[in-house]
Amino acid sequence: MIPMPETATPPRAWQRWLMLVLGGAVVVHSAVVGLWLSPDNPIRESVGGRTLAAYVNPYFQQSPRALDPGAQFADESLELRARIRGESGELEETAWVDLTAEELERHGTVGPRILRAPRSLATNLNAAVREIPEELQPLLAEDYGEIDLVELEGLLFEGGATSDETRRYFASHFMATRYGTLYATARWGGIVEQIQVRIGLRRVPDYDERGDTELTDLEFESIDLGWRQAVPAGEGAQRAFNDYVERETA
Numbered sequence: 001m002i003p004m005p006e007t008a009t010p011p012r013a014w015q016r017w018l019m020l021v022l023g024g025a026v027v028v029h030s031a032v033v034g035l036w037l038s039p040d041n042p043i044r045e046s047v048g049g050r051t052l053a054a055y056v057n058p059y060f061q062q063s064p065r066a067l068d069p070g071a072q073f074a075d076e077s078l079e080l081r082a083r084i085r086g087e088s089g090e091l092e093e094t095a096w097v098d099l100t101a102e103e104l105e106r107h108g109t110v111g112p113r114i115l116r117a118p119r120s121l122a123t124n125l126n127a128a129v130r131e132i133p134e135e136l137q138p139l140l141a142e143d144y145g146e147i148d149l150v151e152l153e154g155l156l157f158e159g160g161a162t163s164d165e166t167r168r169y170f171a172s173h174f175m176a177t178r179y180g181t182l183y184a185t186a187r188w189g190g191i192v193e194q195i196q197v198r199i200g201l202r203r204v205p206d207y208d209e210r211g212d213t214e215l216t217d218l219e220f221e222s223i224d225l226g227w228r229q230a231v232p233a234g235e236g237a238q239r240a241f242n243d244y245v246e247r248e249t250a
Contacts, residue, residue: 077101077200077220078122078176082184083227085191094188096198121176126199128172129223131165132156140169143227144194173197178231185238186245192230199223 011019077100083093099118129140136159139152149170156166180195200220233241 074201074203075220076119076122076126077198077222078118078125079198079200079222080176080180080183081196082180082188082192082230083194084184084188085193087190091193092190094184097183097187099183117179121172121179122199124168125172125176125197125225126201128165128168129199129225130201132161132169133159135159136161137223140173141224141226144229145227147226173225173228174231177228178233181230182233182238182241183245184230185232186242192232194227195230196227197225199225 077098079096079098079100081094081096083091085091100122103116103118129137132140136156139147139155139159142152153166153170156169157163161169176197177195180197181192184192184195200222202218202220232238
Protein backbone atom coordinates (compact mmCIF):
# COMPACT_ATOMS: atom_id res chain seq x y z
CA MET A 1 0.00 0.00 0.00
CA ILE A 2 1.44 3.37 -1.05
CA PRO A 3 1.74 5.69 1.94
CA MET A 4 -0.17 8.93 1.61
CA PRO A 5 1.94 12.13 1.86
CA GLU A 6 1.57 13.94 5.12
CA THR A 7 -0.52 17.06 4.97
CA ALA A 8 1.47 20.19 5.88
CA THR A 9 0.23 21.91 8.98
CA PRO A 10 -1.00 25.38 8.03
CA PRO A 11 0.67 28.26 9.91
CA ARG A 12 -1.18 29.50 12.91
CA ALA A 13 -2.72 32.92 12.97
CA TRP A 14 -0.05 34.39 15.29
CA GLN A 15 2.72 33.09 13.02
CA ARG A 16 1.15 34.79 9.99
CA TRP A 17 0.84 38.04 11.92
CA LEU A 18 4.45 37.81 13.13
CA MET A 19 5.73 37.37 9.57
CA LEU A 20 3.67 40.32 8.39
CA VAL A 21 4.97 42.53 11.21
CA LEU A 22 8.61 41.55 10.59
CA GLY A 23 8.25 42.00 6.84
CA GLY A 24 6.68 45.41 7.35
CA ALA A 25 9.50 46.45 9.72
CA VAL A 26 12.12 45.47 7.14
CA VAL A 27 10.33 47.45 4.43
CA VAL A 28 10.00 50.54 6.65
CA HIS A 29 13.61 50.33 7.82
CA SER A 30 14.91 49.97 4.26
CA ALA A 31 12.80 52.91 3.12
CA VAL A 32 14.04 55.16 5.95
CA VAL A 33 17.70 54.29 5.39
CA GLY A 34 17.29 54.72 1.63
CA LEU A 35 15.67 58.12 2.18
CA TRP A 36 18.44 59.11 4.59
CA LEU A 37 21.11 58.26 2.00
CA SER A 38 19.30 59.95 -0.88
CA PRO A 39 20.12 63.47 -2.09
CA ASP A 40 17.82 66.33 -1.16
CA ASN A 41 14.32 65.89 -2.59
CA PRO A 42 10.76 66.91 -1.64
CA ILE A 43 10.04 63.66 0.23
CA ARG A 44 13.26 63.87 2.25
CA GLU A 45 12.58 67.51 3.09
CA SER A 46 9.03 66.72 4.21
CA VAL A 47 10.31 64.06 6.62
CA GLY A 48 13.22 66.19 7.81
CA GLY A 49 16.91 65.41 7.94
CA ARG A 50 16.98 65.56 11.75
CA THR A 51 14.17 63.05 12.00
CA LEU A 52 16.00 60.64 9.72
CA ALA A 53 19.30 61.14 11.56
CA ALA A 54 17.62 60.61 14.91
CA TYR A 55 16.52 57.18 13.72
CA VAL A 56 19.69 56.08 11.92
CA ASN A 57 22.58 57.52 13.94
CA PRO A 58 21.86 56.22 17.46
CA TYR A 59 21.47 52.65 16.23
CA PHE A 60 24.00 52.38 13.44
CA GLN A 61 26.60 54.99 14.43
CA GLN A 62 27.42 56.04 10.91
CA SER A 63 26.97 58.94 8.56
CA PRO A 64 26.17 58.78 4.85
CA ARG A 65 29.93 59.15 4.20
CA ALA A 66 30.49 55.74 5.80
CA LEU A 67 28.82 54.18 2.75
CA ASP A 68 30.48 56.53 0.28
CA PRO A 69 33.02 54.53 -1.77
CA GLY A 70 35.08 57.72 -2.15
CA ALA A 71 35.25 58.44 1.56
CA GLN A 72 38.70 58.13 3.16
CA PHE A 73 39.23 57.46 6.86
CA ALA A 74 43.03 57.07 7.03
CA ASP A 75 45.92 58.66 5.20
CA GLU A 76 49.69 58.18 5.20
CA SER A 77 52.61 60.27 4.05
CA LEU A 78 56.23 59.76 3.09
CA GLU A 79 58.72 62.64 3.10
CA LEU A 80 62.44 62.57 2.43
CA ARG A 81 65.52 64.71 2.37
CA ALA A 82 69.04 63.93 1.24
CA ARG A 83 72.67 64.75 1.93
CA ILE A 84 74.41 65.21 -1.40
CA ARG A 85 78.03 65.83 -2.29
CA GLY A 86 78.07 68.25 -5.18
CA GLU A 87 80.77 69.40 -7.60
CA SER A 88 82.37 71.58 -4.92
CA GLY A 89 82.92 68.54 -2.73
CA GLU A 90 80.81 70.03 0.05
CA LEU A 91 78.06 67.94 1.63
CA GLU A 92 74.74 69.73 1.22
CA GLU A 93 71.40 68.92 2.84
CA THR A 94 68.19 69.33 0.85
CA ALA A 95 64.82 70.50 2.14
CA TRP A 96 62.09 67.97 2.97
CA VAL A 97 59.99 66.81 0.00
CA ASP A 98 56.57 65.22 0.53
CA LEU A 99 56.49 62.45 -2.05
CA THR A 100 52.91 61.36 -1.33
CA ALA A 101 51.60 64.93 -1.65
CA GLU A 102 53.37 65.28 -5.01
CA GLU A 103 51.85 62.01 -6.16
CA LEU A 104 48.34 63.00 -5.08
CA GLU A 105 48.57 66.45 -6.65
CA ARG A 106 49.66 65.14 -10.03
CA HIS A 107 47.81 61.87 -10.35
CA GLY A 108 45.18 61.48 -7.65
CA THR A 109 44.76 58.00 -6.19
CA VAL A 110 44.65 56.21 -9.55
CA GLY A 111 47.63 55.75 -11.82
CA PRO A 112 50.37 53.38 -12.93
CA ARG A 113 52.11 51.33 -10.22
CA ILE A 114 55.24 53.53 -10.21
CA LEU A 115 53.07 56.53 -9.35
CA ARG A 116 51.68 54.72 -6.29
CA ALA A 117 55.09 53.67 -4.97
CA PRO A 118 55.45 56.46 -2.35
CA ARG A 119 52.06 55.63 -0.83
CA SER A 120 52.82 51.91 -0.75
CA LEU A 121 56.16 52.59 0.90
CA ALA A 122 54.45 54.88 3.43
CA THR A 123 51.88 52.20 4.24
CA ASN A 124 54.48 49.46 4.71
CA LEU A 125 56.90 51.57 6.73
CA ASN A 126 54.16 53.03 8.96
CA ALA A 127 52.94 49.54 9.77
CA ALA A 128 56.45 48.20 10.38
CA VAL A 129 57.56 51.07 12.63
CA ARG A 130 54.37 51.07 14.68
CA GLU A 131 54.71 47.32 15.24
CA ILE A 132 57.96 47.96 17.10
CA PRO A 133 57.27 48.41 20.84
CA GLU A 134 56.71 52.12 21.51
CA GLU A 135 59.53 52.38 24.03
CA LEU A 136 61.98 51.12 21.37
CA GLN A 137 60.86 53.44 18.57
CA PRO A 138 63.27 56.27 19.57
CA LEU A 139 66.11 53.91 18.57
CA LEU A 140 64.86 54.12 14.98
CA ALA A 141 65.60 57.86 14.96
CA GLU A 142 69.31 57.23 15.56
CA ASP A 143 71.46 58.18 12.56
CA TYR A 144 73.61 55.71 10.69
CA GLY A 145 77.16 56.33 11.93
CA GLU A 146 75.95 57.06 15.45
CA ILE A 147 74.56 53.53 15.67
CA ASP A 148 75.55 50.50 13.63
CA LEU A 149 72.57 48.72 12.07
CA VAL A 150 73.73 45.38 13.46
CA GLU A 151 73.86 47.02 16.88
CA LEU A 152 70.38 48.46 16.31
CA GLU A 153 69.05 45.02 15.48
CA GLY A 154 70.50 43.65 18.70
CA LEU A 155 69.01 46.46 20.78
CA LEU A 156 65.58 45.85 19.26
CA PHE A 157 65.78 42.14 20.11
CA GLU A 158 66.94 42.88 23.65
CA GLY A 159 64.09 45.33 24.11
CA GLY A 160 61.45 42.75 23.19
CA ALA A 161 60.86 43.23 19.46
CA THR A 162 60.26 39.93 17.69
CA SER A 163 62.36 38.71 14.77
CA ASP A 164 59.40 39.24 12.38
CA GLU A 165 58.83 42.81 13.61
CA THR A 166 62.52 43.62 13.29
CA ARG A 167 62.79 42.03 9.83
CA ARG A 168 59.76 43.96 8.54
CA TYR A 169 61.15 47.24 9.85
CA PHE A 170 64.59 46.81 8.27
CA ALA A 171 63.11 45.63 4.94
CA SER A 172 60.60 48.50 4.76
CA HIS A 173 63.16 51.16 5.74
CA PHE A 174 65.65 49.76 3.22
CA MET A 175 63.08 49.95 0.40
CA ALA A 176 62.15 53.54 1.32
CA THR A 177 65.86 54.48 1.41
CA ARG A 178 66.44 52.87 -1.96
CA TYR A 179 63.50 54.70 -3.53
CA GLY A 180 64.68 57.92 -1.87
CA THR A 181 68.17 57.47 -3.36
CA LEU A 182 66.70 57.03 -6.84
CA TYR A 183 64.50 60.10 -6.40
CA ALA A 184 67.21 62.33 -4.90
CA THR A 185 69.74 61.38 -7.58
CA ALA A 186 67.22 62.13 -10.33
CA ARG A 187 66.01 65.40 -8.82
CA TRP A 188 69.16 66.99 -7.41
CA GLY A 189 72.06 65.18 -9.08
CA GLY A 190 75.46 64.90 -7.45
CA ILE A 191 76.46 61.96 -5.28
CA VAL A 192 73.69 61.09 -2.82
CA GLU A 193 75.35 59.89 0.37
CA GLN A 194 72.54 59.72 2.94
CA ILE A 195 68.75 59.66 2.99
CA GLN A 196 66.35 60.49 5.81
CA VAL A 197 62.64 59.64 5.67
CA ARG A 198 59.69 60.88 7.67
CA ILE A 199 56.47 58.91 7.82
CA GLY A 200 53.06 60.29 8.79
CA LEU A 201 49.68 58.84 9.69
CA ARG A 202 46.30 60.43 10.33
CA ARG A 203 42.93 58.81 11.01
CA VAL A 204 39.40 60.14 11.28
CA PRO A 205 38.33 59.89 14.95
CA ASP A 206 35.77 57.36 16.14
CA TYR A 207 32.15 58.21 15.38
CA ASP A 208 31.33 59.57 18.85
CA GLU A 209 34.23 62.06 18.64
CA ARG A 210 34.13 62.78 14.92
CA GLY A 211 31.39 65.35 14.44
CA ASP A 212 31.98 67.05 11.09
CA THR A 213 35.73 66.32 11.11
CA GLU A 214 37.12 65.10 7.81
CA LEU A 215 40.47 63.52 7.13
CA THR A 216 41.92 66.63 5.49
CA ASP A 217 41.16 68.65 8.65
CA LEU A 218 43.71 66.64 10.64
CA GLU A 219 47.47 66.94 10.98
CA PHE A 220 49.72 63.96 10.38
CA GLU A 221 51.27 62.22 13.36
CA SER A 222 54.83 62.10 12.06
CA ILE A 223 57.86 60.00 12.95
CA ASP A 224 61.33 61.01 11.78
CA LEU A 225 63.60 58.04 11.17
CA GLY A 226 67.36 58.40 11.32
CA TRP A 227 69.70 59.15 8.43
CA ARG A 228 70.67 56.02 6.49
CA GLN A 229 73.41 55.38 3.97
CA ALA A 230 72.14 55.84 0.40
CA VAL A 231 71.39 52.73 -1.66
CA PRO A 232 72.39 53.50 -5.29
CA ALA A 233 70.70 51.62 -8.13
CA GLY A 234 72.19 50.29 -11.35
CA GLU A 235 72.68 52.64 -14.28
CA GLY A 236 69.67 51.31 -16.19
CA ALA A 237 67.26 51.69 -13.27
CA GLN A 238 68.58 55.16 -12.45
CA ARG A 239 68.32 56.31 -16.06
CA ALA A 240 64.69 55.16 -16.24
CA PHE A 241 63.92 56.91 -12.97
CA ASN A 242 65.64 60.09 -14.20
CA ASP A 243 63.32 60.14 -17.21
CA TYR A 244 60.29 59.65 -14.96
CA VAL A 245 61.26 62.49 -12.58
CA GLU A 246 62.10 64.83 -15.44
CA ARG A 247 58.65 64.29 -16.97
CA GLU A 248 56.90 64.73 -13.63
CA THR A 249 58.74 67.88 -12.57
CA ALA A 250 58.80 69.54 -16.01
